[in-house]
Amino acid sequence: AQSVAQPEDQVKVAEGNPLTVKCTYSVSGNPYLFWYVQYPNRGLQFLLKYITGDNLVKGSYGFEAEFNKSQTSFHLKKPSALVSDSALYFCAVRPNLMDTGRRALTFGSGTRLQVQP
Amino acid sequence: DARVTQTPRHKVTEMGQEVTMRCQPILGHNTVFWYRQTMMQGLELLAYFRNRAPLDDSGMPKDRFSAEMPDATLATLKIQPSEPRDSAVYFCASGLVYTDSNQPQHFGDGTRLSIL
Numbered sequence: 083a084q085s086v087a088q089p090e091d092q093v094k095v096a097e098g099n100p101l102t103v104k105c106t107y108s109v110s111g112n113p114y115l116f117w118y119v120q121y122p123n124r125g126l127q128f129l130l131k132y133i134t135g136d137n138l139v140k141g142s143y144g145f146e147a148e149f150n151k152s153q154t155s156f157h158l159k160k161p162s163a164l165v166s167d168s169a170l171y172f173c174a175v176r177p178n179l180m181d182t183g184r185r186a187l188t189f190g191s192g193t194r195l196q197v198q199p
Numbered sequence: 200d201a202r203v204t205q206t207p208r209h210k211v212t213e214m215g216q217e218v219t220m221r222c223q224p225i226l227g228h229n230t231v232f233w234y235r236q237t238m239m240q241g242l243e244l245l246a247y248f249r250n251r252a253p254l255d256d257s258g259m260p261k262d263r264f265s266a267e268m269p270d271a272t273l274a275t276l277k278i279q280p281s282e283p284r285d286s287a288v289y290f291c292a293s294g295l296v297y298t299d300s301n302q303p304q305h306f307g308d309g310t311r312l313s314i315l
Contacts, residue, residue: 114301125203125290125306126242133301172242186232186255187304189242 084109088190103158105173115156116174163197201225205307217279222291230296236288
């Protein structure tokens with residue numbers, strides 16, 4: 083079975099400081115990993131994904147994520163946080179579809195990012 | 200930009216009533232997902248369809264919930280009879296999913312359901 087853990091319910095950072103939102107995963111075989119962001123009263127929006135290749139993935143709005151296979155982690159990062167980055171962030175995993183198992187995404191519980199002016 | 204459209208955006212009704220939520224997926228997407236979001240349970244997958252055929256509805260209470268895709272432009276999620284514990288935000292998402300596909304899902308803005 084596949085699973086995702088986001089160990090922090092909330093992350094607070096000051097504007098201009100770097101931010102990290104943590105994610106670890108468990109999946110059979112090679113994972114497809116995703117980050118989504120949710121603003122109030124909106125659906126989830128895709129930020130970035132890791133499929134294969136370079137462990138550092140760049141996405142929308144200046145976000146990036148680092149895939150670490152040995153630690154089974156996929157942490158979301160941004161060098162300089164903006165107040166407008168305040169939102170709910172979800173990590174998600176799906177196994178490589180050549181493997182057996184569930185083909186839908188499994189989402190983490192979400193981390194609320196609060197960027198303080 | 201193409202978007203997933205969900206109607207209604209808000210629904211308030213009394214327990215025991217039938218509720219129907221609708222979703223128009225992005226044209227050309229072959230897979231449609233229904234999720235439910237609550238504070239307590241987070242984001243839960245209820246069901247999903249590939250090429251209009253149901254693939255997995257194991258997350259859905261089958262005694263009261265039903266999901267269908269009458270055609271490629273419409274997916275529906277029905278609750279009958281509704282109960283207060285069904286109060287949540289229901290999201291529809293669509294995507295292109297094949298064996299080796301890694302395309303992201305696109306989410307609608309949800310239906311906020313309140314059962315009194």
